[in-house]
Amino acid sequence: MCLAEKWRMMDMETEFMMFKRKYLNDYFSKLEISSNEPDWNVMILQTMKFKDFLDCKALLDMIDDDDYVRKYKFILKAKFEEMVEWFITERLGITTRPVPAYASNNRRICLLDMYLIIEREGGYRYVTENNIWPMIAKEMGFE
Numbered sequence: 001m002c003l004a005e006k007w008r009m010m011d012m013e014t015e016f017m018m019f020k021r022k023y024l025n026d027y028f029s030k031l032e033i034s035s036n037e038p039d040w041n042v043m044i045l046q047t048m049k050f051k052d053f054l055d056c057k058a059l060l061d062m063i064d065d066d067d068y069v070r071k072y073k074f075i076l077k078a079k080f081e082e083m084v085e086w087f088i089t090e091r092l093g094i095t096t097r098p099v100p101a102y103a104s105n106n107r108r109i110c111l112l113d114m115y116l117i118i119e120r121e122g123g124y125r126y127v128t129e130n131n132i133w134p135m136i137a138k139e140m141g142f143e
Contacts, residue, residue: 041068041071041072042072042075045062045072045075045076045079046075048079050082050083050086050087050090055083056086056087059076059079059080059083062076063080063112063115063116069112069116073112076112077110077112077113080111080115081099081100081111081112084099085099099111103142109140110140113140114136114140117136117139117140118136121135121136
């Protein structure tokens with residue numbers, strides 16, 4: 001890679017980070033947040049509402065950080081299900097699918113865990129094309 005390409009790549013990365021920081025700051029400043037909550041992360045998660053795809057992207061950006069997910073997993077699970085439910089009902093118009101999802105044995109499926117495992121394995125397309133679904137199910141504790 002030539003020096004000009006390296007500089008261009010660095011500029012693109014810097015521009016992306018500036019956009020992300022500005023977008024997230026703008027997004028969170030518009031939320032109705034109470035100052036009684038001691039942890040800003042909890043406040044932000046509790047006040048998130050899903051009205052468009054940018055709201056979904058904000059949540060997905062938050063769960064890119066493994067440490068963040070470990071620390072706030074309980075709240076993130078609920079928000080992730082809320083996001084999926086919004087997408088299924090409002091965007092797709094499907095009202096017959098239950099959220100949260102349940103397996104055939106009436107066992108609840110944690111959609112956040114499933115999402116994280118699928119992302120770690122290379123994404124939905126890769127998992128499907130390589131028939132990794134049985135491994136995903138086993139990792140989630142299903143037979």
